[in-house]
Amino acid sequence: MSKPKIGLFVTCLVDAMRPQIGWATLKLLEQAGCEVEVPRAQTCCGQPAGNSGDKRGAAALAQQVIETFEGYDYLVGPSGSCVGQIRSYPTLFSDPGWRKRAEDLAAKSFEILGFLHDVMSWQPEGVGLNASVTYHDSCSGLRELGIEAQPRALLEAVEGLEMRPLNGANVCCGFGGTFCVKYPEISTAIISEKTANIAATGADILLAGDLGCLMNMAGRLHREGAATRCFHTAEVLAGMADGPAIGEDA
Amino acid sequence: MSARDDIIAAVREGLKRGQGGALPRRAPAEIRAEAAALLAGLDEIRPSLVTPDPVEAFIQKCANPALGVTLDRVAGWAALPQAVTGYLDRHELPHRLAVSGDPRLSALGPGIETHAPCAPDEAAAISIASWGVAETGSVVIHSAPDQPILNAMLPRHWLVVVEAAKILPFLDDYATFASLRPRNAVLITGSSGTTDIEGYFVRGAHGPGFVHVLLIG
Amino acid sequence: MGAPEKSENFKQRAHDALADPNLKTAIERTTGTAETKRAAAIGAFPEFQAARVRGAAIKDHVIANLDHYLIEFERNATEAGAHVHWARDAKEAAAIVTRICTEAEAKIVTRAKSMLGEEIGLPHALEDAGIERVETDLAEHIIQLAHERPSHIIWPAMHRTREDVAELFFKDHQPPPDADDPASMVASARRVLREKFMAADVGISGANFLVADTGATCTVTNEGNAELSTTPPRIHIVTAGIEKLVPSTDHAMALLRLLVRSATGGEVTQYTTFHCGPKRVGDADGPEEMHIVLVDNGRSRMVGDEFRQMLRCIRCGACMNHCVVYRQIGGHAYGGTYPGPMGAVLTPVLDGLAASRDLPHACTLNGRCEEVCPVRIPLKTLLKAWRVRSWDSQQEVGAVRMGLGIWGFAARRPRLYHFGTRLALPVMRLFGKGGWIRKMPLAGGWTETRDLPKPAARSFMSQHAKYGNGGPK
Ligand code: SF4
Numbered sequence: 036m037s038k039p040k041i042g043l044f045v046t047c048l049v050d051a052m053r054p055q056i057g058w059a060t061l062k063l064l065e066q067a068g069c070e071v072e073v074p075r076a077q078t079c080c081g082q083p084a085g086n087s088g089d090k091r092g093a094a095a096l097a098q099q100v101i102e103t104f105e106g107y108d109y110l111v112g113p114s115g116s117c118v119g120q121i122r123s124y125p126t127l128f129s130d131p132g133w134r135k136r137a138e139d140l141a142a143k144s145f146e147i148l149g150f151l152h153d154v155m156s157w158q159p160e161g162v163g164l165n166a167s168v169t170y171h172d173s174c175s176g177l178r179e180l181g182i183e184a185q186p187r188a189l190l191e192a193v194e195g196l197e198m199r200p201l202n203g204a205n206v207c208c209g210f211g212g213t214f215c216v217k218y219p220e221i222s223t224a225i226i227s228e229k230t231a232n233i234a235a236t237g238a239d240i241l242l243a244g245d246l247g248c249l250m251n252m253a254g255r256l257h258r259e260g261a262a263t264r265c266f267h268t269a270e271v272l273a274g275m276a277d278g279p280a281i282g283e284d285a
Numbered sequence: 286m287s288a289r290d291d292i293i294a295a296v297r298e299g300l301k302r303g304q305g306g307a308l309p310r311r312a313p314a315e316i317r318a319e320a321a322a323l324l325a326g327l328d329e330i331r332p333s334l335v336t337p338d339p340v341e342a343f344i345q346k347c348a349n350p351a352l353g354v355t356l357d358r359v360a361g362w363a364a365l366p367q368a369v370t371g372y373l374d375r376h377e378l379p380h381r382l383a384v385s386g387d388p389r390l391s392a393l394g395p396g397i398e399t400h401a402p403c404a405p406d407e408a409a410a411i412s413i414a415s416w417g418v419a420e421t422g423s424v425v426i427h428s429a430p431d432q433p434i435l436n437a438m439l440p441r442h443w444l445v446v447v448e449a450a451k452i453l454p455f456l457d458d459y460a461t462f463a464s465l466r467p468r469n470a471v472l473i474t475g476s477s478g479t480t481d482i483e484g485y486f487v488r489g490a491h492g493p494g495f496v497h498v499l500l501i502g
Numbered sequence: 503m504g505a506p507e508k509s510e511n512f513k514q515r516a517h518d519a520l521a522d523p524n525l526k527t528a529i530e531r532t533t534g535t536a537e538t539k540r541a542a543a544i545g546a547f548p549e550f551q552a553a554r555v556r557g558a559a560i561k562d563h564v565i566a567n568l569d570h571y572l573i574e575f576e577r578n579a580t581e582a583g584a585h586v587h588w589a590r591d592a593k594e595a596a597a598i599v600t601r602i603c604t605e606a607e608a609k610i611v612t613r614a615k616s617m618l619g620e621e622i623g624l625p626h627a628l629e630d631a632g633i634e635r636v637e638t639d640l641a642e643h644i645i646q647l648a649h650e651r652p653s654h655i656i657w658p659a660m661h662r663t664r665e666d667v668a669e670l671f672f673k674d675h676q677p678p679p680d681a682d683d684p685a686s687m688v689a690s691a692r693r694v695l696r697e698k699f700m701a702a703d704v705g706i707s708g709a710n711f712l713v714a715d716t717g718a719t720c721t722v723t724n725e726g727n728a729e730l731s732t733t734p735p736r737i738h739i740v741t742a743g744i745e746k747l748v749p750s751t752d753h754a755m756a757l758l759r760l761l762v763r764s765a766t767g768g769e770v771t772q773y774t775t776f777h778c779g780p781k782r783v784g785d786a787d788g789p790e791e792m793h794i795v796l797v798d799n800g801r802s803r804m805v806g807d808e809f810r811q812m813l814r815c816i817r818c819g820a821c822m823n824h825c826v827v828y829r830q831i832g833g834h835a836y837g838g839t840y841p842g843p844m845g846a847v848l849t850p851v852l853d854g855l856a857a858s859r860d861l862p863h864a865c866t867l868n869g870r871c872e873e874v875c876p877v878r879i880p881l882k883t884l885l886k887a888w889r890v891r892s893w894d895s896q897q898e899v900g901a902v903r904m905g906l907g908i909w910g911f912a913a914r915r916p917r918l919y920h921f922g923t924r925l926a927l928p929v930m931r932l933f934g935k936g937g938w939i940r941k942m943p944l945a946g947g948w949t950e951t952r953d954l955p956k957p958a959a960r961s962f963m964s965q966h967a968k969y970g971n972g973g974p975k
Contacts, residue, residue: 045962047913051923052955054962058973065971073966075920078913084906086867087898088889092910099914174868207826211866213902216947218513218864223951224520224830225866254952257938282955284937288588289576292744292798296569299805304566313574316567320749323560330553330756332546332769351768385786402786405700421770433786438729456755456770463751466582466716468781468788469733472774477726479688480766481641481657483528483664484535487688490640491695492726492773 038070039155042104044112044121044144047079048246053281056246059273060113060147066273067157069109076103080117085127086212094127101133101140109154110144113269114245115176116212118146122179146176147269148244152185162274163194169201169238170268171229171252173245177205186244186268193271199236203229210251226255234261240276242268253281327457332420339419339454340500346422347498352475353488354422356498359446365499366394369444372497373397373409376442383410383440386431403435409442414473417452417500418459423474424498425459427467434469443493445473449502512860515835525661529832532660536823539767540874547763557760558878561814564747565805571714571747572796578717582779584792589622592852595797596627599706599739602793603633606737608703614721614728615639616708617655617817618741621839621852622797624706636698638727640691647674653833655840656765656819661832695727705731705789707777709742710761710816711754712794718778719794720754722762722771729775738777738789744801745813751776757816760876764818800851808887812847814877821871821881827864836861843871847884855888859897862888923961930957 041064049056064071081096100121104110112118121144124137151157170190176182183205190196209215209225216222229252233241241256241263243249253265264280279285286294301308334342347356359368373380383403384390390411393399403410412432414424424445428434437443453459456472463470477492488494519525544550564571576586589595599622603611611633613619625646628635637646641659645652647670652658659667668682671690679690707728709719719740721728732738748754762768781788804813822828822842833841838849838858846861862885872881892898912919933942934956941949948954965974 050962051927052957054958054960054965057962057966061971061973071971073963073971075963075967076916077963078916078919079909081913084910086886086889087902087906088886088891088893089906089910090890090893092906095910095914099916174866174870178869178873205870207866207868207870209826209866211868214864214866216945217902218516219947219950220513220520221516221827221830221864222866225826226952250955251952254938254948254954257953258951279937282937282953284956288590288594291590292588292796292802293569293572295798295802296572296744296805299802299807299810300566300569302806303810311567311570313570316570317749319563320560320753323556323563324752324756328549330549330556331759332549405696423770423774428782428785428788430784430786434729434733435787438726438733456758457752460751460755463713463716463718463776466718466778468777468779468785469729470718470776470778471729472770473772474770474774475772477724477772479640479725480535481639481644481659482667482684482687484532484657485664485684487684489692490688490725490727491638491692491699491730 038068039108041069041071042107042110043071043073044077044080044104044110044117045073046112046114046117046246049113052250053246053267055275056113056267056269059267059269059275060111062273063147063151063269064111067151067155069155072107074103080120082116082120082212085120090127097124097127097137098133101136105136105140108143109150110140111147111150113147113267115146115173115180115182116245116247118144119175119179146180146182146244148186148189149180149182152189159189159192159272162192162272164271164276165195166239167197167199167237168240168242169199169233169236170204171201171208171241171243171248172205173243173248174207176244182244189272190268199238201236202232208248208251210248212247215251226251230255230259230261233263239264241265242271244268249281257282331455331457334419334454339452340449342419343417343422343452344500346419349422352422353478354475354496354498356500359499359501362389362392362501365446365501366397368499369393369411370396372444376495378408378442381408382444383407383436385412385433385436387413389413402433403439405439407440409444410436410440411444411446412436414445414447415451416459416462417447418456418472419452420455421474423472425470425472427465428469429467434471437471437473438492440493441489442495442497444497444499446499446501449500512835512837512864515837516831516864519831519835524663525832528661528663529829532654532657533823533829536767540764540820540823543763543767543769553756553760554876554878557757557876558814560748560753560756561877564749565745565810565813568744568747568805571749572744574714575712575717575747578715579779579794580717582717584717584779584794587793587795589795589797589799591799592622595622595741595795595799596624598795599624599741600627600631600633602737602739603628603704604631606703608633608737610634610636610698610702611704611706612636612638612698612702612731612735613642614705614707614723614731615642615658616741617652617839618708618743618797619706620652621799622741624741636695636702638695638699638731639723640688640725643691643695644670651834653841654819654822655817661834699730700734702731702735704737704739705735706739706741707732709740709746711748711757712742712746713751713754713776714747715750716776716778718776720774720776722758722774724766724772726773729773732777732789733787735789737791737793738780740777740792740794741797742794744796744798761816761818764820764874764876804851809847809851809884811879812884814879815844816877818876820874820876824870824874826866826868843881843885847881847888850888855892855895855897859892862892920961920963924964927957927959927961931959
């Protein structure tokens with residue numbers, strides 16, 4: 036069987052804020068036996084426009100993503116919410132041609148952890164991390180893509196890792212994209228409950244599968260003076276959690 | 286145009302727009318068939334009984350403390366008076382009951398004083414339910430000349446007689462009898478209660494705080 | 503806790519709500535319990551997912567044939583002896599009800615909780631007509647004493663603590679309750695309201711279902727107040743939205759299973775009552791007259807637009823119990839009749855988007871509401887549809903519009919975008935101390951309460967351009 040050809044969708048947040056998640060994703064895909072390309076013509080999936088009601092703006096970006104990625108066997112990205120947006124592209128087009136292309140891309144777009152587990156049936160080998168961790172289910176990944184068991188199953192193979200259940204793991208952290216800056220007071224009240232739950236686990240490390248949520252949780256934890264360190268799950272699986280966590284200086 | 290005509294026209298207009306500009310006129314029989322098809326395979330969309338025998342399932346449902354119901358099995362109508370006085374004694378209530386005009390209750394016997402109608406602050410009243418529902422532990426009453434609805438609502442203690450032969454398995458089995466179209470058909474499941482103050486469950490909000498089922502046969 | 507001054511502004515109302523620690527406790531108690539109980543009830547109902555699909559299909563079928571069912575219901579209700587009235591909007595509906603009351607020379611009117619009654623402004627309309635209105639649902643009784651509106655569609659007084667209720671009852675009830683424990687307070691309300699039930703001239707209820715093939719209206723309550731409001735008075739009035747129709751009692755049962763489990767975690771409510779016409783000849787009790795007011799108020803419009811699926815709503819309240827925003831700010835902050843996710847979809851329909859623009863935006867789109875909705879309303883999609891309308895009608899404020907415009911312009915030009923990131927990242931990094939940014943222009947919404955991780959020195963794309971798949975190391 037020839038190697039599946041992957042177009043890596045880095046996501047704009049990972050691109051600018053934490054490239055290491057991109058490298059981790061790339062590494063994991065290669066370990067799982069994929070051929071990975073990073074198309075230069077990618078920027079953003081269009082979520083900010085889509086969630087603000089700018090359907091035209093969202094559709095324009097969707098066209099760009101479709102054109103850039105439709106030639107690959109799969110589009111894979113390290114974010115449930117971006118992949119969720121890509122999966123929703125068909126709703127943006129009334130033109131049957133574009134709609135078809137959107138549907139085709141949607142059908143082969145995957146979030147990295149779900150892809151490794153469900154499509155590639157891959158398990159990490161020889162990865163270790165001596166730490167206690169807790170895991171937050173990012174909403175889009177959980178409810179739009181059904182990412183729930185996969186990250187937990189993958190993390191089980193990491194040696195030395197102690198998983199601690201998080202109370203309200205499936206409850207939104209209050210990020211919500213532009214929501215968190217449009218309604219900062221409400222967002223803060225929500226994230227403060229999340230961080231209290233995180234603190235209650237006593238875990239060294241918080242993991243999640245979406246950088247937006249992670250930045251929100253890490254940023255609030257840091258402001259509260261908590262010592263919890265935050266990583267994307269892919270970083271741990273790729274053995275890249277030995278360096279600085281989100282917000283830590285290199 | 287009247288409000289009625291306006292609303293129906295607006296609904297049709299909405300249906301047309303929502304269905305791409307066409308309003309397919311369908312025969313009532315067709316609509317009925319589609320509605321019926323939506324209830325096919327009821328077992329797929331309803332819970333199964335706690336135990337296959339409806340009477341046994343009904344008894345088990347009534348034993349659920351959340352319902353706030355007590356239940357006595359009574360051998361037959363002849364044993365009813367004894368079961369009733371037993372309940373009243375257990376609750377230290379006088380042998381006095383508000384009853385409906387149902388002749389089966391006139392035989393309650395010399396030991397129990399019966400009267401009608403039910404007073405607003407009645408201590409205890411008794412009714413005969415037409416059916417019981419095993420799925421939920423409900424009893425059903427239909428308003429009638431000999432079935433005052435208020436007897437089930439006003440007293441502090443409501444005693445309700447139901448025959449084992451009248452226990453239906455599911456809510457859907459009762460629905461068949463809705464075609465009798467009484468003024469009121471009331472499915473009563475446990476005692477009245479409220480959680481309106483800080484979520485605390487308090488029994489006897491407006492209706493009876495005590496419901497006692499007398500299951501005959 | 504006094505009744506807070508209601509601001510015109512959503513953000514201000516939310517701010518006030520967040521500042522009230524009592525409110526947070528009260529909300530958490532009620533919604534927390536509701537969440538736990540619902541989960542247990544669903545756990546014991548393995549057929550739930552299949553039942554949801556069917557429930558949604560039943561409602562869709564009704565809406566797709568709404569004209570048919572309205573006419574069938576009207577025919578059967580009339581045949582059973584009820585008077586059927588039609589109201590295009592809230593004002594018309596309230597006017598019909600008050601007219602019936604005044605023509606009957608009603609002095610006391612009892613009301614069994616109905617959100618539609620709130621929607622059409624019935625409490626005010628009755629008061630304006632000089633009719634004594636007695637709310638009989640315990641929670642409605644509490645908020646009537648407090649002169650408030652419901653803050654939840656199932657527990658209207660959930661924002662009130664036990665101490666608040668005690669204070670209200672001690673002031674109003676004659677004689678006052680023996681103690682401030684919930685049991686004595688409920689007993690006291692029972693005593694006070696019992697007299698009213700028996701003295702009322704008119705009883706008003708809502709309807710959870712309108713049964714087309716029998717002409718019956720269905721109410722569900724746990725307290726028994728609907729039966730006590732509708733049996734003793736001479737006249738029973740039902741107000742109901744036109745979307746409440748179901749083809750038959752069997753269909754009502756299928757939806758009832760979903761409704762009660764989702765609302766309170768029970769299997770059925772203590773009282774499920776089908777009201778079909780007035781008292782029959784010889785009946786032991788019941789009203790002489792029954793009136794049913796069918797209310798449109800924006801619903802027929804929804805039949806034809808992108809909000810049609812919202813007409814499936816059976817008003818169970820599960821979406822708000824599971825909403826992170828509702829659980830922080832409570833119901834009053836939403837400013838409409840209906841709060842929470844379903845309210846955020848419905849309020850713009852009822853009050854106009856201009857007056858409620860914030861509601862569809864004040865949502866993280868986390869999707870938990872639609873995950874629990876027993877009739878699978880795609881609430882997230884509907885909220886986004888309002889955002890589209892808001893954007894298209896230029897109601898989105900300048901800064902957001904401009905910001906997104908610039909972003910979109912760059913994002914559609916990958917080279918420009920990557921060049922821009924290369925320039926912007928070092929600038930942003932200037933605001934950082936250690937790995938974090940505590941303050942940065944234009945980022946106050948974020949940095950007021952949380953730190954922002956310092957961005958990378960070089961973007962992934964620029965690193966990849968340099969090092970290829972092997973990466974920097
Ligand atoms: S939208 Fe769904 S969950 Fe919310 S009240 Fe309506 S039926 Fe219940």
